[in-house]
Amino acid sequence: MPPLHSAMLQKFQETYINRGRLLIKCPDQPGIVAAVSRFLFEHGANIMESGQYSTDPAGGTFTLRIEFDCPRLKEKLPNLHKDFTAIAERLSMEWQLNSVTELKKTAIFVSKEPHCLHEILWAWQSGEIMTDIALVISNHNDCREIAESLGIPFHHIPASKEVRKEAEERQLSLLKQHGIDLIILARYMQILTPNFVSSHPDQIINIHHSFLPAFVGARPYERAFERGVKLIGATSHYVTNDLDEGPIIEQGIERVTHHANVDELKRIGRSIERSVLARAVKWHLEDRVIVHENKTVVFS
Template sequence: MDSPSQTNVDRARLLITCVDRPGVVAAVSQLLYEHGANVVDSDQHTEPDDLRFFMRLEFDLPGLQERLAALEEAFLPVAQRFGMEWRLAPAARVKRMAVFVSKQDHCLQELLWLWKKGELAAHIPLVVSNHPDAREVVAPFGVPLHHIPVTASTKPQAEAAALELMKDHQVDLIVLARYMQIVSADFIERCGRPIINIHHSFLPAFVGANPYAAAHARGVKLIGATAHYVTAELDAGPIIEQDVHRVGHRDAVADLVRIGRRVERTVLARAVAWHLEDRVLPHGNKTVVFA
């Protein structure tokens, strides 16, 4: 995983979605060849249900920054011919990520540690929390924490304050790292940015606030975590990543929580990294992930 300082300034990523038909790959490859680009990585997938085609290309183009606009203009006729939804992103353009957290900081610490080690290609200009507890966690990383308390009566004002911070810091992505507040549909709509959440169960099983107790009561043998995009429907957005861990009859609820935290932080870190590297293409209520 490239850190911002290691990313090739002449490398770009092209993401494409369209109806599958002959000639799509050939047309894209020919255009890039004509402009002197060298494809270094290519992934593609066709959904069998609706024959929707997905493609992710990484390519190097000398002088990319100066030539990007011309390349985008040249690509337009190809995109129109095949009815493509597409996006061209310079790999060196590192996304700005805000992390929201409450009292449990294990996911936050994982993200900050990976970021500090150069293993998470992001800028983290701020952390937002409805509690002050995480201030000591973020301080050694040099990231400011903005404490925005939330109550039932102040929720609209709190969300408005958070939205203003997102605008001020030009945030591209919000990550809910065990942020124990339900973000409203109004916040999601006004935010206009992707929001990734980690849910501490293997969705759609055991939704709600206390899934480990519910899982223990059910006597499950596998517990897990789910990272997904946030939509207006609670815990029902497109899933990016999931993982599980085996448990047994000797494990108490506290054991499930402890084991689950390990799963949560790795699942969230993978989902965030894939989004930052433009590896996730939403498709309705699902995703195609070129990991």
């Protein structure tokens, strides 16, 4: 592990040793916030940050994200889970409660272009994102040195239509072996099968190099140039079996003029892709994203 990241991680764990997060999605109804607040108070927790959103107060879906501080959280966590279950069942909640310092394990998938991989690794090294990057998987060897220079295991698994089944079996085996919580597609230029996607629902984040829903699929910059667009962008979204149509987490744009050729559009686009993907990953790792149908609620 790089020294800078090690120092950042130690400081993070010391600072947030007693910090927890609670995420909730349930049918909207009176008394949700009161019940949750009372529960945290009765267990000695102090709410540090809270955000809520209802899709429709009259019969919609209610979402809630709370960060709280609780002395001796690690010791109390099993009882917090046990005691909250009764509230969750009564209010029909989907929920998760965890310690901020229990880092999610991440796998990065990449093909040849390294710019998104560089951005994620820089954010990881500097402490901008807190995660355990367990491995990098690629269908090419171009990015091997980047990963291994930071002590991250690199696995070259050739992938194509002809060997897709065998490749994904190897990939899924590695993900299971490492207990992966999040898969980042950092310009991984392969389409994942329904079997792969269904094994990690809402746990695969992709970056698409265009402003979805425009220019879905291949060669978006060439098609954008031919259309004479004045705005280009990038979209980060969760992967579903509908190509490039999963729940959107973050988007970014930049204005361009008729002077920009395809290469210039790609250069500008790479910069947008890096920042958009990094923000989406950071928000997911901080449990700021709740998926509702084919949309997301992103708590700032």
